[in-house]
Amino acid sequence: MRTIKDTAESWRVTASETPFTGNKTAARTDVVVMPDGSTAKRDYQVHPGSVAVLAIDGQDRVLVINQYRHPVRHRLWEIPAGLLDVPGENPLHAAQRELYEEAHVKAEDWRVLTDVFTSPGGCDEALRIFLARDLSDVEGERFEVSEEEADMELARVPLGELVRGVLAGELHNTCLAVGVLALAAARAGEGVDALRPATAPWPARPFEA
Incomplete structure (x- = not known):
């Protein structure tokens, strides 16, 4: 029986250029050698990677955030998430930071829920989603937010309602x-x-222990 599992593979790149570099991401064009020996150009977004936190409380409610997202012209319900701004950053530490900054909450129990590539046809972003349990409020002043985050709304919604939605x-x-x-x-x-476990290896974005 065949094992269904993604495998790392890298086709040869004969040329590469980065026509645009933004604050956090960039656009890159690679000339890639195809299996038949021909070449093709592939355009994609270069992304540092990201983490997200599905934080669930003792009443089986998920902590969610309502935030405006300009590229899609929508206010979306989301879970706390953020970029891996520092190369090699431990994703668990980044996730704990995002949960604190966006929701002013900490968790005692952390596990890796899943790892995904968000849009592998056009972006190299790797995303790790953590499950956080045993929640409690963080003492002290809240993290100062700005721009879109200043307009965020926090809520706790039953897991079943989110699945249905x-x-x-x-x-x-x-x-x-x-x-x-x-x-x-x-x-x-x-x-x-x-x-x-929350410290499980992540080959897509290797990190320091």
Whole structure:
């Protein structure tokens, strides 16, 4: 029986240029050698990687954020997330920081929920979604937010309601959709305790311990 598993592979690149470099990401064009020996240009966004946190409380409610996203012209319900701004940064530390900054919450129990490539046909972003449990409020002053984050709304929504909204086409954020469906699948399968530890290796974005 064939094992269904993604495998790392890298086709030869004969030329590469970066026509645009932004604050956090860049656009790159590679000339790639195809299996038949021909070449083709591939344009894609270069991304540092990101983390997201599905934080669930003792009442089976997920901590969500409502935020305006200009590229899609929508206010989206999301889970806390952020970029891996520092090369080699430990993704767990980044996730804990994002949960604190966006929701002023900390968690005692952390596990890896799933790892995904968000849009592999046009972007090299790798995303790790964590499951965070045993939540409590952080003491002290809240992190100062700005721009779109200054207009964020926080809520706690039952997991089942979010699953229904994803399947109904009412909720569209990648991190939220993948996260809630992955948690529902984990519970229906081997259970949450079978999830990988929070420090599990991540070949797509190697990090320091």
